[in-house]
Amino acid sequence: MTVSVVYPGSFDPVTYGHIDVIQRAASRFSRLIVACLQNAGKDPMFDVEERIALLEEVTGDLRNVEVAAFDGLLVDFCREHDVRLVVKGLRAVSDFEYELQMAQMNRSIGGVETLFLTASPIYSFLSSSLVKEIARFGGDVTDFVPPPVADRMRARRW
Amino acid sequence: MTVSVVYPGSFDPVTYGHIDVIQRAASRFSRLIVACLQNAGKDPMFDVEERIALLEEVTGDLRNVEVAAFDGLLVDFCREHDVRLVVKGLRAVSDFEYELQMAQMNRSIGGVETLFLTASPIYSFLSSSLVKEIARFGGDVTDFVPPPVADRMRARRW
Amino acid sequence: MTVSVVYPGSFDPVTYGHIDVIQRAASRFSRLIVACLQNAGKDPMFDVEERIALLEEVTGDLRNVEVAAFDGLLVDFCREHDVRLVVKGLRAVSDFEYELQMAQMNRSIGGVETLFLTASPIYSFLSSSLVKEIARFGGDVTDFVPPPVADRMRARRW
Amino acid sequence: MTVSVVYPGSFDPVTYGHIDVIQRAASRFSRLIVACLQNAGKDPMFDVEERIALLEEVTGDLRNVEVAAFDGLLVDFCREHDVRLVVKGLRAVSDFEYELQMAQMNRSIGGVETLFLTASPIYSFLSSSLVKEIARFGGDVTDFVPPPVADRMRARRW
């Protein structure tokens, strides 16, 4: 029995926290599809092509990981890829409540089950938006995102 | 790639909420081992043999589900059964905080990853201790536990 | 002693979750006024006239329920209608914190007491914004909103 | 339409926080029954007769308030008194989660609806167990409990 999972997100940009979830899920499941949301809010730092290129670069050594753009409902994406499991990383209680609501909805409308992994403690305070805010003010983000992402964030600022 | 999971608990007694998690996990994973904690607190309603017998009775139609007693550390149980994934049902935020702490600890000491499923909304308020309290005062528990459990709870009261 | 209550919200659109609160409150109190907030955020799906028309249609069989538009402070609305009790449905902890803050403020500035009902478990994951997002991407919302609302949401999409 | 409510608790002992809920509920509803749980945990400070006597003393000026002992299931107590509404005070999120679970259960098994009031901010940190701990070490509790309760707590210590 092959178990495939989808890991959805905006990944604007991908952080070490996301990579940690990807590695842990990839080591436990047969196949992991990283679903990169096309429309990443009002003012994305990177467009979806760049975000996918960065995801592919930083997950290139994981053989059972694929990256794909997605738009619309997550349950439709799952159906198209014939996957019935979604993986999410949980950092905090406030994450949990929103995610729980989404999980119930996705199970209700599409029969898709969500599995929650706890964020590794050292990444529990990390979020893409915090990293972007630090970069915006010239702070150092090399502890939070892998080198290719840090490079492009620096380039973006000038 | 076969994906086996362990579902631990006291199951004193097993409720429809537990059965819901068992069914959902069993339908997504190759093999599910229900790990029944021998020492279920100070004043258990059923001893571990009864709890296991009830679990086996109510999961008898699920072919990839096994039931086993466990004592000691969950990570040792997982190692003995060669499983690296644990499944837990989450009902509420307070569950989440304790479970998150346990999950981090189990990953730290035994490399065991915990996957959280959200409880089905209709079972989100259900717990073994509430069911026992209702039964203790002569209330009707047939909505919360399967018939064989309800029968034994009734028998226990006299 | 007649006990009247106000149930405020945006109702953009009214869901089965709202209707559940309305029915439960209407069965316990003498009179229930549904207070429909005129300004329902930046980008409402329905204007206040449509939202009120839908509310009236789906609560038409409840004799002690009225629907009214409101703008400004809730405590002023309550004073104008000579009501000193507000009813809110609580789904989750994050709801609770914001609602608790509002409740304390409304008691402080207007002597209005807020009573919280817990959302029925089957509607605990339901919100107007989730329903709108599903409809926006062509998903089926008939499990979440009553037929007249589902009809207008479908019409709205073309 | 007369609206009666039950306010359950251990009241070991009654604090200004409880009295605040009683006063607020009594001013909004036709009739309030304070249901004093007979079995108040393992090591109660006051037995149920003393707790009821104190409750009656401190609520004596509220004409629509009664005090009664209760044992067993709250839904049975409500049925016997022909009441379908329970009132509880909420102080914090952790209160909320347990209370929400109880509320869903009571609605499920007995058709009893629970209304939550938010604790007044100045009493939000007050609990019977904290007050008992302060008294046990000779601290001053006159800010937290009414004079007759403070008197008996002092007497109890020698």
Next chain:
Amino acid sequence: MTVSVVYPGSFDPVTYGHIDVIQRAASRFSRLIVACLQNAGKDPMFDVEERIALLEEVTGDLRNVEVAAFDGLLVDFCREHDVRLVVKGLRAVSDFEYELQMAQMNRSIGGVETLFLTASPIYSFLSSSLVKEIARFGGDVTDFVPPPVADRMRARRW
């Protein structure tokens, strides 16, 4: 050993809740710098000069309190002022989660430690945004902000 602390915020406008934190922190630490965020969201009621003038007016009697504008990263502000401690007031759990994330990040990128004070209960429901909403609809805010702030809020409305 002199202990200096920074108290950051938008203060749009300063409320009695902020003043309570300022007074309590000023009485415990050698020196308190109120750091007023220049960019206070999309639609501030007062620009940074007005907000600082009001802060200075209402903290004028506290000799070890200074007010300064800040922009950019809080850790840079702290480094420039040679301070390694930040003070924040916590009202609710949802505050706590976001603040905890910020605190971990600030410790990680700048070695700045955050100390949390609990909001005084009577101010636990108070926020600048709620106060602005009340003022916007002509409500009375004199219980929530000091007189000079209330005056300017009234003036602003015409």
Next chain:
Amino acid sequence: MTVSVVYPGSFDPVTYGHIDVIQRAASRFSRLIVACLQNAGKDPMFDVEERIALLEEVTGDLRNVEVAAFDGLLVDFCREHDVRLVVKGLRAVSDFEYELQMAQMNRSIGGVETLFLTASPIYSFLSSSLVKEIARFGGDVTDFVPPPVADRMRARRW
């Protein structure tokens, strides 16, 4: 202005999580008194003399740290030591709620202010009770407690 703080706890036994809080607080404040609660629950692993001896051993290199036993009310301990600040480490939301209640009470009865530090992420899942449970079943605790504590825990098991 000298700023002294008290850090209270059971320390049964002291973990790396406690030591992290002690080191961080000691580096920011003039003087830190570790207040070791004599009565550490029903079934302590170590008596108060052993717990204090271990605390002194593991904090021996911190010159501004003292260890003392305490019994009774924390506010009395603070008064006797002429300290008006308490430091606590926060790991999770559920910690926060109980601690907030205690902090409000201690401020109310003794004028003692509580400062909360966030636990370092890598220790966020660590607790004395979890460590004891691991040790009880023969697990390895060397990642969670310093060597002298691990030694005595091993000795205790035989």
